[in-house]
Amino acid sequence: MKKQPPSTQRPARTRSGVPIKPLYGPDDVRSVPPPPGEFPFTRGIHPSMYLGKPWTMRQYAGFGTPEETNERFKYLLGEGQTGLSLALDLPTQLGLDADDPDAEGEVGRVGVSICSLRDMETVFGGIPLGEVSTSMTINATAGVLLAMYEAVARAQGVPSERISGTVQNDLLKEFGSRGAWLFPIEPSLRLCVDVVQDCVEHLPRFNPISIASHYRDAGATPAEEMAYTLCAGVEYVERCLARGMDVDAFGKRLSFFFYTYTNFFEEVAKYRAGRRIWARLMRDRFGARSPQAQMLRAACVCGGHSFTRAEPLNNIARSTIEAFAVTCAGLQSVFTAAFDEAFAIPTELSARTALRVQQILAQETEVAKTADPLGGSYFVEALTDEMEAAISKVMGEVEAQGGMAKALEKNWVQQRIARRAYEWQRAVETGEQPIVGVNVHRREGEGEQEPKLQPPSREAEERKVALLKALRRERSAGAVDRALSGIRRAAEGKDNLMPRFRDAVAAYATVGEIAGALEDAWGLYHPPTRF
Amino acid sequence: MASAFPPSPTQRRIRVLVAKPGLDGHDRGAKVIAAALRDAGMEVVYTGLRTHVASIASAAIQEDVDVIGLSILSGAHESICRRLMQELDARDADIPVVVGGIIPRSDWPRLKELGVRAVFGPESPLEDVVACVAALARGEEWRPERETQVPVPPQSAHHGAA
Numbered sequence: 290m291k292k293q294p295p296s297t298q299r300p301a302r303t304r305s306g307v308p309i310k311p312l313y314g315p316d317d318v319r320s321v322p323p324p325p326g327e328f329p330f331t332r333g334i335h336p337s338m339y340l341g342k343p344w345t346m347r348q349y350a351g352f353g354t355p356e357e358t359n360e361r362f363k364y365l366l367g368e369g370q371t372g373l374s375l376a377l378d379l380p381t382q383l384g385l386d387a388d389d390p391d392a393e394g395e396v397g398r399v400g401v402s403i404c405s406l407r408d409m410e411t412v413f414g415g416i417p418l419g420e421v422s423t424s425m426t427i428n429a430t431a432g433v434l435l436a437m438y439e440a441v442a443r444a445q446g447v448p449s450e451r452i453s454g455t456v457q458n459d460l461l462k463e464f465g466s467r468g469a470w471l472f473p474i475e476p477s478l479r480l481c482v483d484v485v486q487d488c489v490e491h492l493p494r495f496n497p498i499s500i501a502s503h504y505r506d507a508g509a510t511p512a513e514e515m516a517y518t519l520c521a522g523v524e525y526v527e528r529c530l531a532r533g534m535d536v537d538a539f540g541k542r543l544s545f546f547f548y549t550y551t552n553f554f555e556e557v558a559k560y561r562a563g564r565r566i567w568a569r570l571m572r573d574r575f576g577a578r579s580p581q582a583q584m585l586r587a588a589c590v591c592g593g594h595s596f597t598r599a600e601p602l603n604n605i606a607r608s609t610i611e612a613f614a615v616t617c618a619g620l621q622s623v624f625t626a627a628f629d630e631a632f633a634i635p636t637e638l639s640a641r642t643a644l645r646v647q648q649i650l651a652q653e654t655e656v657a658k659t660a661d662p663l664g665g666s667y668f669v670e671a672l673t674d675e676m677e678a679a680i681s682k683v684m685g686e687v688e689a690q691g692g693m694a695k696a697l698e699k700n701w702v703q704q705r706i707a708r709r710a711y712e713w714q715r716a717v718e719t720g721e722q723p724i725v726g727v728n729v730h731r732r733e734g735e736g737e738q739e740p741k742l743q744p745p746s747r748e749a750e751e752r753k754v755a756l757l758k759a760l761r762r763e764r765s766a767g768a769v770d771r772a773l774s775g776i777r778r779a780a781e782g783k784d785n786l787m788p789r790f791r792d793a794v795a796a797y798a799t800v801g802e803i804a805g806a807l808e809d810a811w812g813l814y815h816p817p818t819r820f
Numbered sequence: 821m822a823s824a825f826p827p828s829p830t831q832r833r834i835r836v837l838v839a840k841p842g843l844d845g846h847d848r849g850a851k852v853i854a855a856a857l858r859d860a861g862m863e864v865v866y867t868g869l870r871t872h873v874a875s876i877a878s879a880a881i882q883e884d885v886d887v888i889g890l891s892i893l894s895g896a897h898e899s900i901c902r903r904l905m906q907e908l909d910a911r912d913a914d915i916p917v918v919v920g921g922i923i924p925r926s927d928w929p930r931l932k933e934l935g936v937r938a939v940f941g942p943e944s945p946l947e948d949v950v951a952c953v954a955a956l957a958r959g960e961e962w963r964p965e966r967e968t969q970v971p972v973p974p975q976s977a978h979h980g981a982a
Contacts, residue, residue, distance in 0.1 A: 379842075379843035379844060379894060380843065382843075383843055385843075391843070391872075392843075393896075393899055394842075394894075394895075394896035394898075394899040394900070395842065395843050395894055395895075395896050398894060398895050398896070399844075399894065399895075463845070467845050467846070468844070468845015468846060468847060468869045468870075469845045470845075506846075506848070507846075507847075507848045508848055594848075598942065598943065599943075632922070707848075707851040707852075707855065708855070710848045710851060710852050711851070711852050711855040711856070714852050714856075714946065715946075718945055718946060718947075739924055739925055739926070740922045740923070740924045740941075741924070815868075816868035816869045816870070817868060818865075818866050818867060818868040819866075820851045820854050820855065820864075820866045
């Protein structure tokens with residue numbers, strides 16, 4: 290099949306549909322935004338940006354058994370990584386123990402399996418939790434995993450006030466795109482806000498939520514990605530306020546997580562526009578006075594759907610462009626995916642090379658030596674304004690649906706994302722959207738890499754199940770029952786669930802048992818089937 | 821693509837069940853395939869996420885579909901396909917099953933042994949998937965034009981990231 294070269298006749302557009310002019314000049318810049326560190330933080334949230342605090346290099350890792358993950362963590366720390374990021378398997382994310390029939394074949398596959406505090410003790414054995422920060426990609430069971438992490442730290446002599454890191458704890462994007470929901474939307478949001486509230490009160494250095502943009506990887510355009518994510522943020526802020534929480538106290542604890550692809554300038558503009566919109570929302574709509582509560586602090590992943598299985602080494606170039614965009618845009622934490630991540634669990638070599646991309650940016654380029662290096666670029670400033678308009682338009686559409694939770698309940702967001710994914714796929718297949726190595730500059734006869742999946746280690750799964758059985762024999766059944774009843778009661782009422790999770794975890798209740806107690810009170814979510 | 825496979829007026833429209841079994845929640849690929857089949861004039865029933873294999877089997881019978889399409893990215897394809905085939909056998913249902921997702925080529929023969937009629941990857945063009953489903957629905961075997969690894973790899977429609 291012959292591919293058409295991309296048309297050179299039509300005006301160029303960004304992926305969000307913003308027209309790109311052949312040349313930009315002073316007339317395209319409405320006004321140069323205030324310096325970094327000043328409202329509305331278009332140019333960055335700190336005056337000195339990376340000169341004051343370099344971005345955190347945080348690579349997502351975790352697979353197989355708790356022992357294997359512990360080993361990989363120690364390796365990455367030894368190689369100079371500055372924060373840990375824990376990948377959990379699907380059963381753990383969905384509140385299923387390793388011996389649950391629904392977990393068959395999925396234990397330890399896309400992340401590590403954590404059933405009880407015992408597994409968490411192994412994962413972080415010998416890693417000083419007072420010194421590293423840990424990000425956990427966990428949502429429906431975030432509060433439970435956080436309580437476990439806290440317990441491991443306490444056993445190391447590190448008090449709760451000193452542990453730092455992030456739990457993702459954003460259920461809205463699970464309904465919208467990522468799919469790891471458990472309970473219906475309303476109780477899910479209540480659980481999220483319980484964790485936020487508890488962290489604000491008890492864990493001053495822990496980010497209780499990372500409002501995430503998986504909408505993008507599911508198909509949304511960059512403007513839609515930012516819009517849906519900020520609308521989710523608005524939903525959480527409103528719910529915290531409804532509990533009587535102080536916007537200045539919780540506002541500075543909200544963090545965000547985005548996807549970055551190779552559309553370099555649009556990505557830079559997306560982040561600058563997003564910061565500006567969020568700052569205005571927090572100040573003008575929600576009355577936040579503290580600058581910290583107005584700042585959009587964000588982490589990001591470079592890779593995701595932009596990576597190809599064809600000619601996988603090209604993905605190193607992609608992640609370099611993406612990470613360069615992110616650091617030019619002044620984000621706080623970066624994850625560069627390994628080049629083989631589109632088809633395999635990364636090897637030590639590919640994981641190290643991914644980290645090196647960031648180290649080269651930080652130490653060989655000038656990006657960390659001056660704040661907002663692209664500030665004042667005619668194109669970037671104009672595009673920032675255009676992206677602000679595009680993002681605001683989508684946000685208005687979500688608001689018209691009644692806000693993010695309502696728009697998700699109606700399946701509105703999901704259907705729109707699916708439509709975009711289909712449009713994208715068609716554009717790739719017609720050649721309208723060029724992807725090097727895939728539909729342009731493709732080497733005939735060169736297939737894409739074979740996926741290399743984590744072998745379905747039945748042995749590891751069986752060992753896990755045996756350990757779980759032993760745990761159930763050794764622990765005090767009475768203490769577990771009492772803790773689980775406490776969870777059921779709190780779930781039926783209004784008390785914050787975090788103290789109940791701490792009790793249950795300390796009694797070595799399992800993730801599956803705790804999720805089961807919540808399910809008794811709330812039931813499960815039924816996903817929409819319209820597409 | 822839609823014009824290539826117009827529903828014949830004398831025939832009922834092809835009915836397909838697109839299902840997402842297992843725990844993985846990345847349904848971008850499943851929905852893209854569902855949209856492509858619908859654009860080709862087929863009636864598509866989507867099960868939504870995390871459907872148990874028993875529910876897939878009963879939905880396929882209840883909806884009287886011609887083909888079942890499974891989207892699996894988690895790596896649990898062998899166990900899922902084995903269990904689905906058992907469920908279909910137990911109901912005496914002979915409905916062709918195709919699988920798409922992240923499936924290593926070395927696992928294809930095993931899936932074929934289990935009775936899976938075709939396997940697609942992220943690189944498979946949508947028109948091949950549509951042609952395959954149409955052929956199977958007509959009771960024909962699907963013979964890909966491209967015997968070797970399907971050569972046109974559009975960017976991964978299926979992807980499991982953080």
